Amino acid sequence: MPDALTVVRIAGDGVGPELVAAGSAVIEALGVPVRWVDAVAGFNAIEEHGTTAPESTIAALREHRLAIKGPFHTPSGGTIRSANHYLRRSLDLYAALRPLPILPGRPPVLLVRENLEDLYAAVEWMPAADVAQAVKTATHGGCVRITRYAFELARKEKRGRVTLVHKANNLKLTEGMFLSVAREVAQEYPDIEFTDMLSDTAASTMVLDPGAFDVIVTSHTIGDILSNLGAALAGSLGLVGSLDSSGDVHVAEASHGSADELAGKDQVNPVAFLRGVVLLLGAIGLDDERHRLERALDQWSESGVRTVDLGGAATTADVVGTICGLL
Numbered sequence: 001m002p003d004a005l006t007v008v009r010i011a012g013d014g015v016g017p018e019l020v021a022a023g024s025a026v027i028e029a030l031g032v033p034v035r036w037v038d039a040v041a042g043f044n045a046i047e048e049h050g051t052t053a054p055e056s057t058i059a060a061l062r063e064h065r066l067a068i069k070g071p072f073h074t075p076s077g078g079t080i081r082s083a084n085h086y087l088r089r090s091l092d093l094y095a096a097l098r099p100l101p102i103l104p105g106r107p108p109v110l111l112v113r114e115n116l117e118d119l120y121a122a123v124e125w126m127p128a129a130d131v132a133q134a135v136k137t138a139t140h141g142g143c144v145r146i147t148r149y150a151f152e153l154a155r156k157e158k159r160g161r162v163t164l165v166h167k168a169n170n171l172k173l174t175e176g177m178f179l180s181v182a183r184e185v186a187q188e189y190p191d192i193e194f195t196d197m198l199s200d201t202a203a204s205t206m207v208l209d210p211g212a213f214d215v216i217v218t219s220h221t222i223g224d225i226l227s228n229l230g231a232a233l234a235g236s237l238g239l240v241g242s243l244d245s246s247g248d249v250h251v252a253e254a255s256h257g258s259a260d261e262l263a264g265k266d267q268v269n270p271v272a273f274l275r276g277v278v279l280l281l282g283a284i285g286l287d288d289e290r291h292r293l294e295r296a297l298d299q300w301s302e303s304g305v306r307t308v309d310l311g312g313a314a315t316t317a318d319v320v321g322t323i324c325g326l327l
Contacts, residue, residue, distance in 0.1 A: 004033040005284075008060050008067035012083075013042040014258025015268040016070015022270040022320045023068045023252070023277050029324040030289045032281075037064060041083040042072040042258075053086035061091055066284065067251045068277065073258040085122065087251065088115050093244040094142065095149045096223065097279060098255050100230030101239060102210040109206075109230060110153060110215045113223025114146040115244060118174075120220040138174035138219075143181035149245075150217035151189045161193040161214040162186070165202040165222055178219065199225075206230060227255055236309040238268070241275025243283060250283045252276035262308075266315040269307040271297060274323065296326035 009024065011017040027034055039057040046052060052072065061067055074082035087093065096115045099108035123135040150162050164182040168175040179196055186194035197205065199222045205212050206229055218226065231240040237256035244251040254272035262268045274297060281290035300322055306312025307319060 004035050005066060006035045006037060006064045008037045008039050008057075008064050008069075010039050010041050010057065010067060010069035012070025012258065013044055013073035014071060014260040014263045016042070016072075016258060018264075018266070018268055018316055019254060019270055019273040020068055020070050022316060023273050025320055026274055026277060026293065026323055026327070027068075029327050030281075030293060032286065032289055041069070041087065043074065043080070043083075045083070046080070051086070052081065052083035053090070058087065058090045061087065061249070061251070065249045066280065068273075068280065069251055069253050070273075071254060071256060071258040073260060081122075085120075088120075088244060091249050091251075092116070092246045093249065093251060095146060095245045097153070097243045097245065098223075098227050098230075098240055099275065099279070100210075100227070100234060102206070102230055102233045106211065107157075107159075109210060109213045110157065110159065111223060111227055111230065112146065112150040112153060112215065112217040113227065114142060114217075114219050116220075117142045118220035136171065136174050138177055140177065140181060143178045144185060147178075147182045147185040147217055148188075150215055151185060151192055154192050154215045155189065157215075159192070159214045161195060162189075163202075163213055163216050164194070164196040165199050165216055165218040165226065166196060167199050167222070168196075169198060175219070182217070202226065203229060207233065231255060236269060238270075238272050238307065238309045239275070240272050241277070241279055242272075243276060243279035245283060250280055252280035266317055267308045268316050269309045270316050270319050271300070271307075292327055293323075296323050299326050 009020050011020050039060045041053050041057045072083045094116050096113040098111045101108040117137045119136055121137040126132050154162050166175045166179050168179040231237045240255040242253050242255040253276050278293050305314050307314045
């Protein structure tokens with residue numbers, strides 16, 4: 001372990017400050033030597049900085065490479081772009097990893113989502129006053145690296161199968177290229193089975209037979225839908241962590257939004273955020289700390305104590321205190 005890790009903390013919006021405080025407490029309870037660098041991003045940054053993602057925050061992430069961040073509030077419609085959009089594109093955070101704990105007692109389905117292309121490129125225009133159009137983007141290089149990320153993840157986590165979820169039956173060029181590239185990359189990993197599945201079939205399969213999946217790799221839009229579906233099947237969005245990555249740059253978070261209605265009430269389930277911390281620890285090679293935190297989270301889950309989102313009454317502070325006590 002290095003003398004000290006430098007980790008950027010971004011509180012974000014809504015319940016973000018409570019989640020970042022929870023993550024900070026748990027990392028410190030693990031005994032990880034850490035130096036925190038606090039930075040601002042999100043809807044609350046607009047008044048002071050004129051943007052949801054100040055350049056000083058992006059610069060801090062470029063310098064220090066590791067971050068934990070709260071969710072961002074982004075209005076639907078209008079012209080305000082999510083800070084996630086700027087952070088991901090500025091730092092080339094092309095891969096999002098979201099483990100979905102759908103089946104109790106079984107390893108989670110590892111969902112790998114391409115993070116920059118597809119409709120997330122947000123290339124839109126209006127050729128006429130009553131017509132709006134958007135471009136779905138796919139590049140050969142983007143398809144290669146996200147597929148290779150999924151196979152490398154499968155090998156690291158000792159998983160036996162990678163499934164590409166796509167819509168190549170209709171989108172012959174973009175999704176068709178993704179499928180073609182994935183088949184080529186799969187040949188580099190003869191020890192891992194490769195399959196593919198249409199997105200609508202994958203949605204029903206995730207409900208009816210989630211054990212059919214091991215590692216899923218997919219485009220941004222499909223990944224968004226499958227991520228929330230998997231979280232719902234697991235019981236709550238409050239159970240699924242997320243890690244955005246590119247090379248040695250990693251940003252950990254919960255997979256859910258800002259949940260403004262819960263802000264400041266000590267009611268948000270911190271488990272999703274702490275699962276994001278697990279992913280961060282694993283990505284930087286702190287395997288002992290990763291496994292300790294995983295075990296503590298699993299023990300909490302098995303205890304039967306439930307937060308509000310799971311139909312219980314345990315507070316954020318209750319969960320954090322219990323987890324820290326189990327470490």
